[in-house]
Amino acid sequence: MTSKPLAWARNRARSLPHVAWRDERIAELVAARAKLNRELAKARKELANLDPADVEVPSFRRYVFAERRIHSHMKHRNYPDRGNLVTRKLKSYSFAQSHGVTIPELFGIWDRPEDIGWDELPDEVVIKSHTGTYGRGVFPLRRVGGNWSMVTTKGVIKPAEIVERLRGFEARRLVGGPYFAEELLGGGVGDVIPPDVKFLAFHGEIGLGYLRALETFDDSSSWRYRPFLEDGSNPGPIYRGHTYDPTVPIPDNLDELVAAAKRLSLGIPRAFTRIDMYSVSGRVVFGELTPRPGGPVDFGAEHDERLGHLWERAHARVLNDAIDGADQLLRFGPGPRELKIGDALVLPPQDSRPDQA
Template identity: 25%
Template sequence: MIGYVEKIIEEKKCFERSYSEALILAAKKIKKSEIRNEIHQKIISSLKVGELPEFLVKSSGKGDKLSLRSISSFRASLSMRSRKRQLSTILPEWILDDKVRSYAFVDKLGIDRPLIFNSHIKFSEIDKGEKIVIKPVSGAGSRGVYLVENSDNILDVRNSKLLGGWKSLEFSIRNDLKNGLVKNDDWIVEELIYNENSLEKPSRDIKFYCFYGKVALILEVRRYPSKGYCWWSASGELVNTGKYDDKVIQGDGVSKKEIDLAAAMSSEIPAPFVRLDFHKSSERLVFGEFTPRPGNYEKFDEKTDQLLGDYFLEAEGRLMDDLIGGKKFEYFNQFLNEIDINS
């Protein structure tokens, strides 16, 4: 299998290299000024960012202004951010990835969040409580998340399925750990947020794609009776992104006040991007968690990927301007002084 994969990789590289070299050669050979920009623009749009030759990039800075927008990419930006993390760079958005620790920062901002009843405990230590959420300390994509109205009425969020009782919950959690859906027997127990006091109407998830003080996209998620999704622009318009196109629902939307809240929160974090996830009941918008790298981000269509890529680059610029201008990020620094970032 390894040899087979290596052969395909080499063939792919050779194939792409041949086409890139041919396109770059064509760009060099174009002499007629009346068609040069049009051809150069098409070639730029077809090349990956690492394939662009210096002479084309240089041309984008001249009066004729070839656009480099096609190389903006949310996928590439998040992937590079992950590479920075591998290089032992301490990234603010990843410090906030810890669900329990992040609440200390949210408290400084005065944002509504669920009450935590227990954290970092084994499942066997959890009491059969009522109106609680049981979720892993480290997890994503609703894996291992259970809403407990009482010991006989429990919702498996990931599978949008009501469980018969606590025995069924024990069995499901054992399977989560056995199958690797949840890595560690390490759990949080917190307040349940839902609509109309009915487990069959759980709160919807509202996920704000925030780029240092600006909201670009909002994802509204229904978890029960079946999973459904709805995308909104920051101006309140329904949009398609290429993700979840087969599971679209009629969303409730969010208010300008809620969008402004998410934008203001993200402006207190010295990072170009972080997703802010909330629970929205009929009565309140409650903070859930920070997500530094959304799952399956590669599934956005090209238009959305470029749009979010531009938001990312613009956010980096605004952040750098603020840092050079002396912005202190007082809430975030107070939070850092109170935690052990290596834990």
């Protein structure tokens, strides 16, 4: 048994600043070791489940999972996130606009959620955070009296609740400012939220596209998907694990959407990027860029291998450019980079300036 004087002395010692720091550091290292052990166990399980025949051909699915693991390794070592090249929303807006792709109209930008000028906004608007994934920090809203509702639901949500959600996401480092308001694009169910047009782009080549139609923004079980090839032909229900709906209409301006996706893809020094856009009343409108799509990415063996070949060829081209001395920054187009709110120019924040990685 530990004597009371000894226990008191230990507790007293732990209250000293340098001892307390040591204990905190030990706890951090123990937690880091536990995390690495979990990642190692997961990797061993994935390795055990591999079919040797599967690794003999390219695989889009494997490359996506590899990108996620590489991101995890770089984050653990505090290396710069390669995905930041395209995931900062205001930066990607500036990039798309410079290549002649329309971006949603901006109504306001604020450093903190508490600063959002709710009374100054139009009756239909989307609130977004500069950083964030999986739809976090995105609120498509319609004014209802003195409050707001999500456009696909009837429930009322107060500005204070939206601020609280954003603050909660921010505290967990899931989103980051600044925060901005943009136009709500019409055309979907109830004339809101048109279908996303998503392209799997491989540095100038389009491997596959698919439409995502949704009736409820925050309920993925209501989302419906229709894959299509570059020429608009239908490969069938190949997007496994997702609800297939061949009635989701292919946009009439598909050729323009494809051309815009290729143009943007060539400006990104990455082998693969998913490029999201919308077709709204015949105009091509930019959505976002995604380097590591989340969720299941199973398109079946045939298309998985075909997309894997496209990934490898694109990687070879990007690597060759790097060997020849090309920088690894976004390649902006000849159009304007500045973002506007009305007639006022809005410069992107420091970490998303057009000349930054």
